[in-house]
Amino acid sequence: MDGVHRAGIPGVYAEVRDAGRTWRGASGVADVTTGRPVTPDMRQRVGSITKTFTAAAVMQQVEQGRIRLDAPIGDHLPQLVPGERGRKITVRMLLNNTSGIPDYIPYAFPSLRTPSPESLDDHRFRQFRPAELIELGLAAPPTGEPGGPLGVYSNTNWLLLGELLEQVTGTPAEEYITRNVIERAGLRHTEFPAGPRIKGPHSRMYEALFGSIDPPRDYSVYNMSWTGTGAALVSTMDDLNRFYGKLLDGRIVSRSSLAEMQRTIPVIALDGSTIQYGLGLHKVDIEGCGTFWGHDGTVWGAGTISLTRDDAKRQMSVAVNLQRWKKPDSSGTPQHHPVDDALETLYRQAMCGGTAPQGPAFVS
Incomplete structure (x- = not known):
């Protein structure tokens, strides 16, 4: 972890579990101005790790017979996904990213194409509606035919799943996930933020946007309505390990649902x-x-990864407070950075311990 900090990440913190033993550690600072240190128990915007929580909530509804994985999404949300598209795209295709619906983020934040932070700053306190973001994704050119053999990751799918949850439960998706996934797992420091600020101890979150923000800017205060049930959760490394351990142990969804996941x-x-x-x-x-299951996630200034071995005995959750640190070359291609190697070393040590193999990167 010290190596990750030395390579250029202001602060990194983690929790690793191995067969009943737990290690927590941190290196670096939570605030580059004051020098306030990061600590292992800090709260973090965990980005797309939220998707596992949303998927678990959907699978609970599948178990109760309110949702069928292979039902057309148009059966539930005809106003949001009308016509032939609504008939072809199934709930399963949203969950595994084979819907062919593009990601809305490049259209909601158009300055990212430059790249420039203008859109990030303009939308810091904006309240987006899921329907308007979904509309942006549906209006863009499809990434493929629904149900194709190769999926394309898209946040639009996950806002649709949030709308689906609300439609079948009669409860806002964030409330349903809180009650039936977060609370069921016994997580005490995980929540959808009620406003732009994070409650409890947390780091500042620095965004470099591939060198276009220099020095990197703090985006820890931000309205997360731009990502909702796709990536808005705040959590801790302890809570993430607890959640994935219980999920893989069949205590959040059934064993058959886990097999589908x-x-x-x-x-x-x-x-x-x-x-x-x-x-x-x-x-x-x-x-x-071994084989590990989990997710990674990034939002402006914050990156997190949480992986659990399939026997649930070895777990790793790592948070960093700088994102998009790679700078582009003359062709615009992001260049390799020492941070990449340092994180690779950390991940291998955390997941494999003294038997850490050498080789190419294995984490997306």
């Missing part, structure tokens, strides 16, 4: 890499170390 297909991630993705779960195979 672990049926993976190749999906093109937002960074262009191909990952093995199930229903709200990444699968990560590490030679000589």
Whole structure:
């Protein structure tokens, strides 16, 4: 972790569990101005890790017979996904990112294409409605035919799943997830934020936007309505390990639901890499170390990853308070950075311990 800090991340903190033993640690600062240190118990905006929580909530409704995985989404949300698209796209396709619906984020934040932070600053306190973001995604050119063999990761799918949850439960999705997933897992420091500020101890969250914000700017105060049931959760590393441990132990959804969540297909991630993705779960195979399940997530200034071995005995959750640190070359391609190698070393040590193998990156 000290190596990650030395490589350029202001602050990094983590919790690793191994067969009943727990290690927590932190390195660096939570505030580059004051030098306030990061601590292992800090709250973090965990980004797309939220998707596993949303997927678990949907699977609970599948178990109760209110949702069918292979039902057309137009059966539930005809106003949001009308016509042929609504008939072709199923709930399962939203969960595994094979719907062909593009991500709305480049359209909600148009300055990202430059890249420029103008949109990030303009929307800091904006209250988005899920329907308007979904409309942006549906209006963009499709990424493929619904149900194709190769998925394309899209946040639009996950706002639709939030609307689906509200439609079938009669309760706002965030409330349903809080009551039936977060509270069921016994998580005490995980919540959808009620406003732009994070309650409890937390770090500032620095966004570099591939060198276009220099020095990196703090976005820890931000209205998360732009991502909702896709990436808005705040949590701690302890809570994330607790959640994934209980999920893989069949205590959040049934064993049959978990088996559905672990049926993976190749999906093109937002960074262009191909990952093995199930229903709200990444699968990560590490030679000589095991198969891990979990998710990673980024929002402005905050990055988090949480992975649990399939036997639930080895777990790792890591948070950093700087994002998009890579700077582009003359062609605009982000260049390799020492932070990438330092994080790779940390992940291997955390997941594999003294048997950490060497080799190419294994985390998306």
